[in-house]
Amino acid sequence: MPKMWRVFVDTSALLAGLNSTHGASGTVLTLGRAGKLTIVISPDVVAEAERNLPTKFPLLGQAWTTFLLMPPVITKSPTLAAVRRAHQLVPTSDAPILAAALTAKSHILVTLDREFIELAHRAELSLPVMLPSVFIDHLRRTTVML
Amino acid sequence: MSGNQLLTKITRLEQAIALLKLEAYASLKKSVRRSLPYPETAITRAAKQTRQDRWRELYAKNVARIR
Numbered sequence: 001m002p003k004m005w006r007v008f009v010d011t012s013a014l015l016a017g018l019n020s021t022h023g024a025s026g027t028v029l030t031l032g033r034a035g036k037l038t039i040v041i042s043p044d045v046v047a048e049a050e051r052n053l054p055t056k057f058p059l060l061g062q063a064w065t066t067f068l069l070m071p072p073v074i075t076k077s078p079t080l081a082a083v084r085r086a087h088q089l090v091p092t093s094d095a096p097i098l099a100a101a102l103t104a105k106s107h108i109l110v111t112l113d114r115e116f117i118e119l120a121h122r123a124e125l126s127l128p129v130m131l132p133s134v135f136i137d138h139l140r141r142t143t144v145m146l
Numbered sequence: 147m148s149g150n151q152l153l154t155k156i157t158r159l160e161q162a163i164a165l166l167k168l169e170a171y172a173s174l175k176k177s178v179r180r181s182l183p184y185p186e187t188a189i190t191r192a193a194k195q196t197r198q199d200r201w202r203e204l205y206a207k208n209v210a211r212i213r
Contacts, residue, residue, distance in 0.1 A: 012193040034164040048196045059183045093201030
């Protein structure tokens with residue numbers, strides 16, 4: 001178990017965490033803010049969030065600003081070669097996210113996209129991809145947080 | 147109280163809150179979930195759609211070309 005988890009937060013989990021601090025995604029973000037985890041995102045995640053927030057989820061704008069002030073680790077954009085390699089593992093539009101998470105040496109990737117989780121599982125990645133709730137349950141069972 | 151002492155206290159409070167939330171999550175009632183600003187399904191759907199749009203805009207041709 002890592003001393004300090006580096007958790008790559010996919011856009012779906014990030015927006016869900018901004019939407020509800022009470023749920024599993026919100027708990028992941030809170031643990032990041034408390035310095036118990038390192039939250040990692042990529043420029044693609046930022047772009048996806050910023051494309052949705054003003055038009056579809058305007059009530060989350062302030063939570064988004066607060067989140068950015070945490071601040072999370074924002075990786076560099078993945079190279080095209082890294083995206084290509086990731087696309088060979090998970091041949092969907094999630095490849096740039098997977099590439100960034102792998103390049104950033106994340107310990108885990110949390111997402112609400114079950115198809116992404118299923119494909120990642122089938123690809124037998126070294127990087128576990130799971131629902132935030134599954135990760136939180138894992139933490140509750142295995143970690144003494146304070 | 148100095149600024150540093152205040153920051154330390156705030157950090158400890160945040161850590162305590164994080165731990166409490168971790169415990170509370172297990173017993174979270176569905177009624178809390180129903181009071182969210184936006185339904186979770188709307189969020190996951192929007193995130194997926196945006197990802198597919200950006201993939202087509204930014205990556206699809208380039209990844210196909212170098213495969």
